[in-house]
Amino acid sequence: MVDSVFKLHTAVLAARTRDPAFSRTAKLIGEGLPKMAKKLAEEAVEVGLEAVQADRERVILESADLIYNLVVLWSEIGIAPADVWREMDRREQLYGIAEKLPKNRAAKQARQESAEVAAIAGGGLRED
16 A cells, blocks of 8 residues: 555655646646645545445545545645654554544643743743
8 A cells, every 4th residue: 555655645745736727637737736635535525425325445445535525625734644654653653553643732742842842942831
């Protein structure tokens, strides 16, 4: 799976320079980030709807579309699959592979990390 996502990412990056008349990927990229985000959301909804219907084959097909659109969006904003894998590895270390970062912890962690970055950028921690 990881190898397939890397291959897909490489192919998407290569498609950026292709003629949109002949490349659906180039056309999607040319339509801009809002269109890419919309397509990603549409595919996610389709996966969910097919899952509710318990249509295994359609969930597989729509999941492949979802991953494709996710990789296209990543490419537009400069995210490589390795960036996401690093975050997944970090979360596994903290919470286990089958867990998602809890919302309240995620917000607290983000605030702490922002404060640390600000302190480093400002030359150290300040006491008020």
